[in-house]
Amino acid sequence: MKTIQVQSRNGKYSILIGDGLLGEAGSHIKKVSAESRVMIVTQPPVARNYLQPLIASLRKSGFDCETHHLPDGETAKSQREMFHLYERLLKGGFERRDMLVALGGGVVGDLAGFVAATYLRGVPYVQIGTTLLAQVDSSIGGKTAVNLQEGKNLIGAFNPPILVISDTGVLKSLPPRELRASMGEVVKYGIIRSPRLFSMLEKSEALFAKKDAFFFESVIAESAKIKAGIVSRDEFETKKERMILNLGHTFAHGFEQVTGYKRFLHGEAVGIGIAAAAKLAAALKICPASVEKRIVNILVRYGLPVHIKGCGLKAASILDAMMRDKKKQHGRLRFILPSAIGKVVVAENVSAAKIGQILKSLGAVS
Ligand SMILES: NC(=O)c1ccc[n+]([C@@H]2O[C@H](COP(=O)([O-])OP(=O)(O)OC[C@H]3O[C@@H](n4cnc5c(N)ncnc54)[C@H](O)[C@@H]3O)[C@@H](O)[C@H]2O)c1
Ligand SMILES: [Zn+2]
Structure with a gap:
């Protein structure tokens, strides 16, 4: 595993890179958060292979998890999906110390990161990028965003995550065109x-x-x-x-x-x-x-x-x-x-x- 540090206004956070890290996510997240409630935000093509291993790992480390499924594609970065997620968090009684975990590509990371910046004036979140683009780019640096009909990324916030986990093993299931493009x-x-x-x-x-x-x-x-x-x-x-x-x-x-x-x-x-x-x-x-x-x-x-x-x-x-x-x-x-x-x-x-x-x-x- 390789570790890289990023400096942000909230202090340092780590990027962990390695094959098989998803199965150890719980223990790594435990080191940066003492809290126990987690809302995983994901999309169907990612959930299919990687949601269960992530939940198993989080539970093993004592986290209580729920999952919010976004539709696939860029449409997930919409105001509509943003409000659905706020409502889901409210209904579930998620509080300021509870955490979001983005499991997916740049789309999931951008939406979950923005909701984390704004729900109850900010809750912590973890980026588990599952595309090559997310692992080399979007999960790092704290830019988060939602699209408007008038254009992409018009609403957003700088919101550094508390941890970035990049499991290189998950790239095997990426569509070849996505991998090449990144x-x-x-x-x-x-x-x-x-x-x-x-x-x-x-x-x-x-x-x-x-x-x-x-x-x-x-x-x-x-x-x-x-x-x-x-x-x-x-x-x-x-x-x-x-x-x-x-x-x-x-x-x-x-x-x-x-x-x-x-x-x-x-x-x-x-x-x-x-x-x-x-x-x-x-x-x-x-x-x-x-x-x-x-x-x-x-x-x-x-x-x-x-x-x-x-x-x-x-x-x-x-x-x-x-x-x-x-x-x-x-x-x-x-x-x-x-x-x-x-x-x-x-x-x-x-x-x-x-x-x-x-x-x-x-x-x-x-
Ligand atoms: N915040 C930033 O700094 C930043 C930087 C660059 C791009 N972005 C944003 O990122 C978005 C694009 O992200 P992307 O290229 O990761 O695309 P994406 O998130 O749409 O993912 C591409 C497709 O791959 C699927 N997928 C993801 N991981 C998979 C896996 N391991 N196996 C199989 N399928 C998988 C997704 O469900 C989706 O269908 C854009 O909205 C862009 O604006 C943000
Ligand atoms: Zn780019």
Whole structure:
């Protein structure tokens, strides 16, 4: 088992990473909480294999558990589901010292984390991320959110968990497309901070294809360490450092929005977004063409899309969507761009014409 510490306004919390940790969850949670009532929040594809082992482990450590089942998919991050969970907690007489345990991917973690931030002005919660994306990204850093009809993640809170448990064994049942897509975020960590992770990824496709437990443990630990370091220094995204986690995301949000969040999984949109950022960096002479090539190659090797050819997406529409997204940041067009493997720079005021050229080179139509 690997342990990584994260610093938050509430003190430190640990991320535990290893194969089979679900069966030991009770004893690990017992070390961070003296309380005994737990509401597990989960979704059907996760509950099928992992709810019973978790309940057994919690009961063995003296916890009294109930389970709240959310519907599957992003619809679970709705106000409706948020209120259902508040009502369930109220009816069950859950008090401020009782605890929520999120067992699932980013969707479950975001909703349970937000409800934990707001129910009775805040109750403790534990993140047991069961997707690769949750284990390398969403379960770390305390960002929680609920969607509105007007857009994703419009209601939210910074709410650090008391513990993060990442059992790498649960990744075996993940749909292959989900697993591949999340590698977009892993590649991102290599590019922003870790030439070592990037080189390791360049040599490890076969281990990924075999779902090698040691490969996943190393990749998750390295990614989690990078994210933990960044969010520990810039918990509330006020010092610019946390911004580098957005590599590829300005483009990705554009692709996701113009396709109504239906065509690409988030990690796939990030894959294309990272390829776009690498092309933009090379075009602006921020990195040499060889860096762009290495980045695009690694994305392709892990089965991520790197272009939008044949999708019929208009460059102007994507650009509009990106500008709308940017409005939230005072209208500034700002990109995180690789200058080398392991190093990024912030580029401001990139011209719309330049972005249009990059989008066209990716296969956008005019
Ligand atoms: N809070 C943050 O910092 C942060 C960061 C990135 C993304 N997010 C959010 O995370 C969400 C996406 O999360 P995700 O990619 O984990 O998707 P997800 O939570 O929708 O999970 C994907 C699918 O896999 C299923 N699943 C989960 N674990 C499984 C397992 N072990 N075996 C089989 N099936 C399993 C789920 O039920 C679901 O159908 C988005 O809502 C996004 O906004 C949050
Ligand atoms: Zn992302």
